[in-house]
Amino acid sequence: MKVFVIIFVACLAGTNGQLSQLLVQNALEKVKQNMTESGLDPLEVESFGFSYTLPVLDLFMTRVQFGGLQVTGISNIVLNQFRFNALLMTATFNVSLPRIEANIGQTDARLKLFDVDLSLRLGGSVAISKIQVAGRVRVSLTLGGFSIRSADIQTTIGDIKSNLELIILGKDISDRVNTFFNTTLINSINNNSEDIGKLVEYYILQAIQNS
Numbered sequence: 001m002k003v004f005v006i007i008f009v010a011c012l013a014g015t016n017g018q019l020s021q022l023l024v025q026n027a028l029e030k031v032k033q034n035m036t037e038s039g040l041d042p043l044e045v046e047s048f049g050f051s052y053t054l055p056v057l058d059l060f061m062t063r064v065q066f067g068g069l070q071v072t073g074i075s076n077i078v079l080n081q082f083r084f085n086a087l088l089m090t091a092t093f094n095v096s097l098p099r100i101e102a103n104i105g106q107t108d109a110r111l112k113l114f115d116v117d118l119s120l121r122l123g124g125s126v127a128i129s130k131i132q133v134a135g136r137v138r139v140s141l142t143l144g145g146f147s148i149r150s151a152d153i154q155t156t157i158g159d160i161k162s163n164l165e166l167i168i169l170g171k172d173i174s175d176r177v178n179t180f181f182n183t184t185l186i187n188s189i190n191n192n193s194e195d196i197g198k199l200v201e202y203y204i205l206q207a208i209q210n211s
Contacts, residue, residue, distance in 0.1 A: 041075035067105020097131040121167040130158025153197040
């Protein structure tokens, strides 16, 4: 809750739009710094591997070699616009994430059980560009600080670039997976931006209440 209180106080303290935006930007910088110091950007999962085979008979065998995961850009939050109307107790905002990229090292997995032999190979990258969250939030003063009366939030994505390799049971389905991310998914997200905005609104409210 501390960060949200700082932002709210910054809004009330701002005598004009530029000052309010500057104060909110400073509060946002603290959030970005905390994310970096907490190891969320870059978010890294080291490579690992394990295998197991039954000591007697060739009835069961499993082997996994995970190539590691790195996600960057999560903390690069850009405040494009912020306005606070103290009379109406309404904040209008527009924030964006220029680019989030996930890189997956080559990962191989195999599972053999009796006569069933399953295998998988995965690797590559997915980059999401121009994630934008814009909206309007109405707040009320309370004894404990403030509460959110209502929120109207929209989320859009500019582009998704998927360059994944996925092979299952020896069959390469990389093209299908990449087409899903590059075309189907982004169109579905942007066509349902209002519903996704409601979901974002819900999690923002939950984060404020639980922080």
